[in-house]
Amino acid sequence: MTSLLNxxxxxxKTPTRVAGGPSVGWREASLPGEEQSGQGFEGVSFVQYSSDFAKIVSEEARHALLLSSADSSxxxxxxxxxxHVIEPMAAGGGHGNDDTRxxxxxxxxxxxxLQAASSSQLPVVLISRIRLQRNxxxxxxxxxxxxxRPPSTMTMPAGAIPYSMPTRNGSKSTLGILYCAQGNGSPGTxxxxxxxxxxPPIPLITSYYGRDFHSxxxxxxxxxxxxxxxTDxxxxFEQESRKQPRTPCLVYRFHPGTGDLRVVADGLNRPSGICFSVDADTFYVTDTDSIESHGSSRGGGGAGSIFGGLGAGNDQDQDMQRATTIYAYDVLRRAGSDFLSKKRVFAYSxxxxxxxxxxxxxxxxxxxxADGVEVWDAGGVLLGVIKVPGSVTSFCFARNGEMFLCSNHQLWWVDLKTEQERRRLEAC
Known part of the structure; x- marks a missing residue:
């Protein structure tokens, strides 16, 4: 396994712009030097729409570009x-890192x-493993x-989370990663x-009582x-990588301990991202039906591809009459099971x-x-945007107020802490 070290x-330092009011069309303020140069800021920046955004991002926030394929492949x-995970070191390993913690x-x-070597083959998806070194x-x-390259038994991986699978005695196994596999033309993939x-990957669930999931x-x-x-x-099928769906686009709930599998939400055009509030009383799902993905784009990532378009497109890549919406649901407990109720529009991108x-x-x-990471409070009020060149297609929180942002060709690190918070953590 070859690797590249940056x-x-x-x-x-991450600068902040303050958006104007409705009378000026919510225009963003320019950063120093932009008006004179006529060029935009090339790094990460913040756009504040509410003063409460300052509770999340400090004036001393910082960012760095960790890796980029924009100028090469x-x-x-x-x-x-x-x-983001913490993995044990290999025996005798070392990185020359001053901070062994x-x-x-x-x-x-x-x-x-990625484009396959032959047009008759399906696109190839690769997993990147990035070991971080700190001072x-x-x-x-x-x-x-x-x-x-993912194992052949897990084709076209997409979303993922850190995960420890429960064992039969109730304890948890070693921390691993749970992947969503979009599959290929074969059943059960x-x-x-x-x-x-x-x-090797362990399949937890690959069908709805014998009916294949789609993607x-x-x-x-x-x-x-x-x-x-x-989400499924x-x-x-539109991209010619899967057979005709046997179910509509749905949201499922699966309990690995009991084997219980249920549909919890329907009526969504293209459900993609999902999350819970910390107290698990609210469930959020994004509907990305606006992305132009109809028609064949075999070979992967083309302008008409759902894979290339999701999160990477601007308004010109969208059907503006279709949804690009976050929906919120209440999570209710009935007869020992969770159900979703009171579907409502939470936010629109x-x-x-x-x-x-x-x-x-x-x-x-x-x-x-497409503009980065948009942030709302729990009441649906837009607080601000973490602006990132080239959009944000995936992200995760890390330790102590840090985020890692995927922007297709670039990987960014953002540290939202104040200098005082950083000094306090260093002293621990």
Whole structure:
């Protein structure tokens, strides 16, 4: 397994623009030097729509570009499945890292489907494994990047989360990664697959009582009972990678301990990203039906591809009469089971389609879009945008106020902490 090491990571201060009021069309303020140069800011920046955004992003926030394929292969290696985990070191391993507490810090991402060698073959999806190195004060100073081909039994992976599968005695296994596999033309290839570190993937569920899933795309783990909730989008058939769907686009709930599998939401055009609030009382799902994906684009990632378009497109890539919406549901407990009720529009994207979605501990909702990561409070009030060049297709939270952002061809690190918070953590 060959790898590429980037040890020239530059950490920059993240500037903030304040959007104007309705009388000026919510125009963003320019950053220093932009008006004179006529060029936009090339790094990460913040756009504040509400003063409460300052509770999330500090004036001392920083960011860094960790890896990029924009100037080389132009392949979108950082597209989906952004997962941050702590892995044990290999025996006798070492990275030359001054801070040994974080030697096992690893980030995983999934590529956009890449063009196969032959037009008769389906696109290829690769998994990136990025080992992060920090210095004594916790700054990321290097990223070691290796590209991995998924096992043949887990085709076209997409969304992913860290996961420890419960064992028969009730304990949890070693931390691994739970992948959504979109599958290929064969039966039983789309579903949820648990991949323990260093071992082949284990299929957890690959059909709805004998009826194949279509293109399982994103997954969330219920914070209280450990059930797995996942979306199934009917897009593989449009891309000629899957047979004609036997079910509509649905949201499912599966409990690995009991084997209970149920449909929990229908009536969505193209459900993609999902998450729970921290208290698990609210469930969020994004509907990305606006993405232009109709018609064949075999070969992967073309302008008409659902895989290339999701989260990467701007308004010109969308059918503006179709949904790009976050829906919220109440989670109700009835007869020992969870149900969803009171479906409501929570938010509508500012730019492009809504992709990955997550909540923070304060209940704020984050969603990857064509302009970066859009942030709302629990009441649906737009707080601000973490602006990222080239969109955000997947992201994850990490330790102590940090985020990793996938932007198709680029991988970014954002540290939202204040300098005081950083000093306090260094002293611990």
């Amino acid at each position: 040890s020239n990571i530059q950490i920059n 132009r392949n979108a290696f950082f597209h989906r499945g952004c997962v 974080n030697e096992g810090e690893v980030l995983y991402t999934v590529s956009n489907p 004594g004060v916790g700054d990321i100073v290097a990223a070691e990047w290796a590209k991995l 789309s579903g949820l697959f648990y991949m323990p570190r260093g071992k 399982v795309y994103d997954v969330a783990c219920h914070p209280r009972d450990g059930s797995l909730w996942f 989008m009917c897009v593989g 500012l730019t492009g389609a809504l992709m990955g979605i997550q909540c923070d501990a304060a209940g704020n909702v984050y969603a990857g879009c």
